Amino acid sequence: MAQSAPREIEKLREQIRYHEHRYYVLNDPEISDTEFDRLMKRLEALEREHPGLVTPDSPTQRVGGQPAEEFPKVRHSVQMLSLDNTYNLDELRDFDRRVRELSGRDAVPYVGELKLDGLSMALTYEGGALARGVTRGDGATGEEVTANVKTIRSVPLKINQKKLKALGDGKRFEVRGEVIMTLKSFEAANAQREAAEEPRFANPRNAAAGTMRQLDPRIVAERKLDMFAYFLMVDGRPALAEHWKSLDALAEMGFKVNPHRRLCRTFDDLLAYIQEWEAKREKLDYEIDGIVIKVNDTRLWEELGTTHKSPRWAIAFKYPARQATTVVKDIRAQVGRTGTLTPVADLEPVDVGGVTVSHATLHNMDEIERLGVKIGDTVLLQRAGEVIPQVLKVVKSAPDGRAFHMPRKCPVCGGEVHRVEGEVAYRCVNAACPAQLKESLLHFAGRRAMNIDGFGDALVDQLVDKKMVQDVADLYRLKQEELAALERMGEKSAQNLLEEIEGSKKAELARVIFSIGIRFVGERTAQFLADHFSSLDKLAKATEEELCQVQEVGPKIAQSIVEYFGEKRNRDALDKLKKAGLQFEQKKVQKAEGELTGKQFVLTGTLPNYSREEMTKMIEDAGGRVIGSVSKKTDYVVVGADPGSKLEKAKSLGIKTIGEAEALKLLK
Numbered sequence: 001m002a003q004s005a006p007r008e009i010e011k012l013r014e015q016i017r018y019h020e021h022r023y024y025v026l027n028d029p030e031i032s033d034t035e036f037d038r039l040m041k042r043l044e045a046l047e048r049e050h051p052g053l054v055t056p057d058s059p060t061q062r063v064g065g066q067p068a069e070e071f072p073k074v075r076h077s078v079q080m081l082s083l084d085n086t087y088n089l090d091e092l093r094d095f096d097r098r099v100r101e102l103s104g105r106d107a108v109p110y111v112g113e114l115k116l117d118g119l120s121m122a123l124t125y126e127g128g129a130l131a132r133g134v135t136r137g138d139g140a141t142g143e144e145v146t147a148n149v150k151t152i153r154s155v156p157l158k159i160n161q162k163k164l165k166a167l168g169d170g171k172r173f174e175v176r177g178e179v180i181m182t183l184k185s186f187e188a189a190n191a192q193r194e195a196a197e198e199p200r201f202a203n204p205r206n207a208a209a210g211t212m213r214q215l216d217p218r219i220v221a222e223r224k225l226d227m228f229a230y231f232l233m234v235d236g237r238p239a240l241a242e243h244w245k246s247l248d249a250l251a252e253m254g255f256k257v258n259p260h261r262r263l264c265r266t267f268d269d270l271l272a273y274i275q276e277w278e279a280k281r282e283k284l285d286y287e288i289d290g291i292v293i294k295v296n297d298t299r300l301w302e303e304l305g306t307t308h309k310s311p312r313w314a315i316a317f318k319y320p321a322r323q324a325t326t327v328v329k330d331i332r333a334q335v336g337r338t339g340t341l342t343p344v345a346d347l348e349p350v351d352v353g354g355v356t357v358s359h360a361t362l363h364n365m366d367e368i369e370r371l372g373v374k375i376g377d378t379v380l381l382q383r384a385g386e387v388i389p390q391v392l393k394v395v396k397s398a399p400d401g402r403a404f405h406m407p408r409k410c411p412v413c414g415g416e417v418h419r420v421e422g423e424v425a426y427r428c429v430n431a432a433c434p435a436q437l438k439e440s441l442l443h444f445a446g447r448r449a450m451n452i453d454g455f456g457d458a459l460v461d462q463l464v465d466k467k468m469v470q471d472v473a474d475l476y477r478l479k480q481e482e483l484a485a486l487e488r489m490g491e492k493s494a495q496n497l498l499e500e501i502e503g504s505k506k507a508e509l510a511r512v513i514f515s516i517g518i519r520f521v522g523e524r525t526a527q528f529l530a531d532h533f534s535s536l537d538k539l540a541k542a543t544e545e546e547l548c549q550v551q552e553v554g555p556k557i558a559q560s561i562v563e564y565f566g567e568k569r570n571r572d573a574l575d576k577l578k579k580a581g582l583q584f585e586q587k588k589v590q591k592a593e594g595e596l597t598g599k600q601f602v603l604t605g606t607l608p609n610y611s612r613e614e615m616t617k618m619i620e621d622a623g624g625r626v627i628g629s630v631s632k633k634t635d636y637v638v639v640g641a642d643p644g645s646k647l648e649k650a651k652s653l654g655i656k657t658i659g660e661a662e663a664l665k666l667l668k
């Protein structure tokens with residue numbers, strides 16, 4: 001080998017740290033997931049060969065070790081204070097006046113930050129490496145949860161030496177911030193808990209806090225927490241004279257710092273910032289419950305001091321909770337794709353923080369029992385981000401409230417409803433139930449599944465009600481005339497739809513496996529199954545033991561897969577899909593030789609329909625390369641909403657810029 005192992009290991013670690021930062025902190029990866037995995041696998045192999053060279057700050061050490069017995073108690077270097085809250089602007093003005101009076105200044109610049117709804121955490125770094133992560137606890141003493149913190153990919157395990165310069169000798173410093181769970185991870189965690197018969201987390205903050213208390217870091221790693229840093233301290237003091245500069249320094253060192261911070265030179269700037277985010281918080285992928293306002297000049301922090309529990313140089317302005325009370329008019333069972341009956345509350349429509357809500361899911365019978373909710377009751381609702389509204393509790397029981405019972409017959413097809421032993425779910429066992437078929441079709445055509453554009457509720461209702469399709473395979477037999485005759489369809493849209501359906505035949509095996517809707521088989525599992533078996537026919541014949549050999553497949557998933565293929569109806573539909581020409585084998589990964597071979601693409605901004613990963617994959621599949629920054633060698637810059645500086649760079653270099661639609665045309 002040309003390089004010595006220690007050198008290669010160090011080099012790989014640096015590369016991996018760099019790419020982790022691009023991906024998890026900047027959301028701007030430069031290489032594909034496959035390339036990243038390749039670097040990681042290489043490092044793992046080298047470390048296996050040379051166990052003496054493994055260090056705790058190696059990127060391979062994020063998830064590892066045995067579950068802890070308990071968390072040691074650790075005293076904080078400096079008390080972790082909490083903040084005074086206010087809900088009104090007059091009190092905020094009082095705060096500003098007090099700060100100005102106490103400091104003897106006419107105007108005091110503030111830093112405005114989003115108030116992230118999670119749990120606070122103190123990280124200690126020694127010699128540039130993460131040494132300890134401690135929860136807030138009672139403010140004076142917290143619990144050491146280092147192994148759990150290490151699983152958070154946006155938390156750097158090691159800081160580049162050059163970047164430590166700003167901190168004097170950089171031997172030891174402390175970073176404080178908020179550990180959060182994004183709404184996406186929250187939904188995923190709850191879906192998993194439901195499947196495992198565990199109670200749902202009430203909200204992302206509880207989910208993040210509950211996860212941090214897990215003794216097994218492997219479970220923490222699965223839940224995908226994130227952390228934003230908001231304090232940088234050396235020797236228990238603010239590291240720099242301006243808080244704003246500390247935040248920049250943290251970002252420079254590789255921490256994730258919330259990008260929506262703002263330096264407000266005047267009180268009016270601050271008011272504008274608060275107002276702006278009250279509306280914009282709706283669009284965030286995590287919950288905030290207000291704005292934190294901190295005096296920018298950290299030398300004033302000591303002058304202003306603290307009360308017994310909160311500083312006089314900071315305050316939290318809290319937004320009103322997006323809650324409302326309303327009456328439950330009815331509770332009914334909705335039938336899903338796998339036949340599961342989910343209780344849904346029909347509500348007296350009510351405005352919850354600017355959105356009219358008329359339904360809320362009650363998840364399952366256990367949840368109804370926990371809430372004790374009956375038809376006629378008045379309930380408290382809460383809405384977060386763009387997720388489904390939740391019923392928090394019953395605020396007034398109706399004297400004549402009617403209890404909800406799961407129907408014994410499916411409300412859609414009249415088929416038998418069974419409660420599967422050992423599960424909370426009730427299920428309609430009629431595989432031909434139109435409600436199930438409709439949901440299956442929508443799932444099959446979904447963007448992450450076969451990605452058949454133009455396939456919505458109205459169309460599915462007609463196709464099923466008119467008996468034009470009896471299973472998903474019938475989609476591939478639809479004729480232009482019969483489609484064009486449907487409501488809200490014309491010649492042109494019928495033709496487009498047929499083209500989309502035809503195009504879906506190219507979808508890879510993993511997508512096909514995901515699309516057919518086997519219970520518990522999500523996208524990720526489908527990918528593992530495709531990689532393992534390379535063929536749908538082989539998957540269909542696999543036994544439970546064989547299936548358990550596949551990454552992340554346990555007895556429960558294995559059983560569900562065997563049951564799926566055991567049903568004649570499903571096997572018949574699959575035969576039809578195979579005849580229709582869907583990909584039942586894993587294609588060998590080969591780079592297409594085409595016009596795009598070797599062409600360089602750069603992505604910037606948010607595309608309307610495709611994620612960055614999806615677009616990257618499509619470009620790579622077409623033989624192109626996606627790189628992180630624009631240079632003279634770039635061929636195309638694909639521009640989405642809110643593009644970054646890459647767009648300006650492209651313009652100045654005269655590089656061709658295209659939108660998503662044009663990119664898709666090129667890729668066809």
Ligand code: IVH
Pocket residue numbers: 080081082083113114115116117118119120178230292311314316
């Ligand atoms: S500063 C003494 N900044 O809010 C200063 N806290 O109610 C206290 N929080 O315990 C922390 N986002 O868990 C600060 N940008 C932010 C924050 C933030 C969320 C939480 C934190 C703190 C609580 C105080």
